Amino acid sequence: MPSYSMKLIFPEMAVPLLGIVVLTLFLPLTAMTYMLRSNDRRKLEINRLLDLLHIDPSYRQVYAIDQHQGRDCSLLMVAVCYGSLVSAVGLTLLFLGPQIGLAEFPAVKLTETLSFPQQGSRLVFSMAFLGAYLWGLQYLFQRYSLQDLLPNVYYGLGVRMLFASCLAVIIYNGADALIGNHEGSSSSSLTSNLWPALAFLIGIFPQQGLRWMSARLSILISDAPMAAHRAPLDMIEGINNYDLLRFEELGIETCYDMATADFVPLILKTAYSARQLADWILQAKLCACFGAGVVDLRRNGYHTFSI
Numbered sequence: 001m002p003s004y005s006m007k008l009i010f011p012e013m014a015v016p017l018l019g020i021v022v023l024t025l026f027l028p029l030t031a032m033t034y035m036l037r038s039n040d041r042r043k044l045e046i047n048r049l050l051d052l053l054h055i056d057p058s059y060r061q062v063y064a065i066d067q068h069q070g071r072d073c074s075l076l077m078v079a080v081c082y083g084s085l086v087s088a089v090g091l092t093l094l095f096l097g098p099q100i101g102l103a104e105f106p107a108v109k110l111t112e113t114l115s116f117p118q119q120g121s122r123l124v125f126s127m128a129f130l131g132a133y134l135w136g137l138q139y140l141f142q143r144y145s146l147q148d149l150l151p152n153v154y155y156g157l158g159v160r161m162l163f164a165s166c167l168a169v170i171i172y173n174g175a176d177a178l179i180g181n182h183e184g185s186s187s188s189s190l191t192s193n194l195w196p197a198l199a200f201l202i203g204i205f206p207q208q209g210l211r212w213m214s215a216r217l218s219i220l221i222s223d224a225p226m227a228a229h230r231a232p233l234d235m236i237e238g239i240n241n242y243d244l245l246r247f248e249e250l251g252i253e254t255c256y257d258m259a260t261a262d263f264v265p266l267i268l269k270t271a272y273s274a275r276q277l278a279d280w281i282l283q284a285k286l287c288a289c290f291g292a293g294v295v296d297l298r299r300n301g302y303h304t305f306s307i
Helices: 001-035 040-053 058-070 073-096 121-145 149-171 175-179 193-202 205-213 241-249 253-261 263-269 276-299
Strands: none
Touching: 001 073, 001 121, 001 149, 040 263, 073 121, 073 149, 121 149, 121 193, 121 241, 149 175, 149 193, 149 205, 149 241, 175 205, 193 205, 253 276
16 A cells, blocks of 8 residues: 555656756756856956056956956855755745645634634745746846856845745735725635736735835835935836846945946946946936936936036
C-alpha cells in the first residue's frame, strides 16, 4: 500500500517540481552569465566621456571601486542565494501547498466568528507572489541586458515578492471593511474566480494596491494643504516603472531629487547615456518648478528647463 501511494504522489509532484526548478534557476543563471560577460565596452564609454567633459581623474577611482563591488562574485552570489531561497519557498507554496500540508495558512481565532487569516489566504498570497516574481524576471532581464545587474537587484526582488504577497493577504482579509460591504457576504466567496486574478495584479503593481488601501483609510490621509507641488518621478517623459526602481536604488524618488542630482555620478553608476540623463534632469527641473502645470507647458512645446 505505501509503495502504491508513493507511485501516485510522485507523478503528481513531478511537473510542479520541474516548474519550480525552471523558474528558480533563472536567478542564478543570469548572475553567472553576467559575471562571465565582458564589461570592457562600458569602461571605454565611461573613460571617453570623462575625457570629453574634463572630469577630475579621482572620479575614475570612484567608478572603479563601484564596478569592483558591483561585479564582486561573493557579494553577488549571496544576494542570488537570498533571492533564490525566497523564490523557491514562494513557488513551492503555490504549486505544492496542499501536498506539503499547507492547503491553508494556520488561522488565529480572534472572536467566535472571526479568524485571521481567512480561508483562501494561501491562494491569494501565492498568486500575488507569482505576479511579483514574473514581474521581477522581466526586471532582471532588463538589468542584465543593460549590463547593470547588481546585488541589490536580487535583494529588492526578494523584498518586493514578500511585500506584495503580504499586502494582497491584508487587502483580501480586510476587503469587506475597505469596500464598505455590510451585507454579510464574505470576501472568501470570491476566491474561486476573482481574488486570484486580483492578487496576481497586486503582485505586479503593489504600489497601486497600497494606494487603493490607503485611500480607503481616512486615518492615513492628511487634510493639510501641500507646501510644495507634487512631482513624482513618473511625470518625466521617457521614464518607465523599471527606471523608477533603478533611480530609487540611488535615493532619487521625486523630480526634486532628480533636479538636484549630480550629473557625473549618475553617469558612472547607471547604464543610461549622458544625453538621456541630461534630458531627464532638465525635465525634472521643469516638473519641480511647475508641478501639474507642466502638462500645459508641454502642449505649447516646452519639454525641458533651460536658462
